[in-house]
Amino acid sequence: xxxxNAAGGTLSIGIEDGQNLPPPEQRIPPxxxxxxxxxxxxxxxNVTALPNVATxxxxxxxxxxxxxxxxxxxxxxxxxxxLRVADQSKPVTGDDVMRLASERAALPWExxxxxxxxxxxxxxxxxxxxxxxxxxxxxxxxxxxxKTSDELLDHYQMAHxxxxxxxxxxxxxxxxxxxxxxxxxxxxxIKYDEHGQKVNKxxxxxxxxxxxxxxxxxxxxxxxFKETYELPDGLFRQNVPAFDEVVVRELLVNALVHRPxxxxxxxxxxxxxxxxxxxxxxxxxxxxxxxxxxxxxVRRNEHLARLFHxxxxxxxxxxxxxxxxxxxxSQGRPAPELVEMHDRVQVxxxxxxxxxxxxxxxxxxDETFQLTQRERIxxxxxxxxxxLTARELAAQLELLQSRRxxxx
Numbered sequence: 001x002x003x004x005n006a007a008g009g010t011l012s013i014g015i016e017d018g019q020n021l022p023p024p025e026q027r028i029p030p031x032x033x034x035x036x037x038x039x040x041x042x043x044x045x046n047v048t049a050l051p052n053v054a055t056x057x058x059x060x061x062x063x064x065x066x067x068x069x070x071x072x073x074x075x076x077x078x079x080x081x082x083l084r085v086a087d088q089s090k091p092v093t094g095d096d097v098m099r100l101a102s103e104r105a106a107l108p109w110e111x112x113x114x115x116x117x118x119x120x121x122x123x124x125x126x127x128x129x130x131x132x133x134x135x136x137x138x139x140x141x142x143x144x145x146x147k148t149s150d151e152l153l154d155h156y157q158m159a160h161x162x163x164x165x166x167x168x169x170x171x172x173x174x175x176x177x178x179x180x181x182x183x184x185x186x187x188x189x190i191k192y193d194e195h196g197q198k199v200n201k202x203x204x205x206x207x208x209x210x211x212x213x214x215x216x217x218x219x220x221x222x223x224x225f226k227e228t229y230e231l232p233d234g235l236f237r238q239n240v241p242a243f244d245e246v247v248v249r250e251l252l253v254n255a256l257v258h259r260p261x262x263x264x265x266x267x268x269x270x271x272x273x274x275x276x277x278x279x280x281x282x283x284x285x286x287x288x289x290x291x292x293x294x295x296x297x298v299r300r301n302e303h304l305a306r307l308f309h310x311x312x313x314x315x316x317x318x319x320x321x322x323x324x325x326x327x328x329x330s331q332g333r334p335a336p337e338l339v340e341m342h343d344r345v346q347v348x349x350x351x352x353x354x355x356x357x358x359x360x361x362x363x364x365x366d367e368t369f370q371l372t373q374r375e376r377i378x379x380x381x382x383x384x385x386x387x388l389t390a391r392e393l394a395a396q397l398e399l400l401q402s403r404r405x406x407x408x
Contacts, residue, residue, distance in 0.1 A: 014062030280379025
């Protein structure tokens with residue numbers, strides 16, 4: 001049920017924990033796959049189980065049980081629900097059952113063609129830009145790059161049959177078609193002074209830009225993002241950005257890719273003298289919480305995430321938030337603050353550098369030991385707090401199981 005309610009999956013039955021192969025002499029009774037299929041059908045609703053007898057390299061047999069993604073909510077016959085989140089199957093209870101039902105549309109928003117827009121009704125400049133970027137990307141397979149421009153529309157789910165999908169309209173469609181989607185992203189930048197009064201406002205609400213262009217426009221057109229600090233560095237001084245470009249872009253990418261496109265609402269960038277707040281409509285994907293965001297990946301818009309990944313705008317495996325942690329902590333700033341409210345998610349990053357000496361410390365440690373990303377995050381937390389116990393560090397890293405982070 002957990003696999004059916006998530007993205008599907010495969011269970012290997014007959015291989016012991018810690019082993020890669022079944023016992024060489026193991027044989028599966030011929031009637032067991034059919035029995036497994038029948039018993040699962042009797043105990044679950046909306047779960048398709050496809051058992052298959054497989055033979056391993058050592059000659060032993062085991063059952064490969066494939067569970068496709070369900071088009072409806074899967075449950076037990078007595079009304080229990082489960083969802084696969086990362087490497088755990090978790091029960092779904094209370095109000096989350098309603099969220100699961102609302103997010104489990106039979107046809108994802110991205111692939112719907114309800115507007116009936118012809119696949120030829122694209123904006124040529126946007127289409128050529130996207131196709132050119134895909135052909136130049138080292139993340140796109142050679143076999144995909146060999147496809148015609150029209151075939152790329154189908155490959156990335158931007159078109160289906162004679163029509164553009166919602167994803168196609170969003171990324172390569174004409175302006176008025178994008179406006180017809182009603183949930184196409186709108187970004188508002190609002191600057192406040194120390195008294196909480198608005199002193200500047202920029203809005204991207206005319207739907208001229210697709211999501212990829214919005215990221216570039218926001219970064220280039222907000223003058224406050226170009227401000228820098230001067231910090232002493234021996235006899236010299238070094239410039240440190242008030243808001244790091246990597247951090248701002250990652251937060252924008254997360255806001256655009258992981259928002260629910262079935263829900264209206266603008267993306268707000270609220271700039272205060274001491275902090276930047278990025279507010280996105282909708283809740284976190286079911287299964288993701290502010291406490292497990294560092295090590296849990298749930299893709300709400302699978303095809304948009306795939307397109308952004310192949311365009312080198314994001315890391316598909318969910319390391320974007322980790323990157324935000326890494327950059328902020330290595331610059332002596334506090335970790336980002338993630339808050340989930342009743343109808344929106346807010347990420348706050350602080351402007352002030354609390355400990356400038358951390359910048360040189362992390363740089364020298366990285367140069368000496370070639371630290372991994374997770375080691376830089378852990379070292380940044382330790383440096384900012386001077387000292388932490390293992391339990392306190394695990395709590396700071398928001399780990400369910402401390403063994404998931406190898407600290408070296």
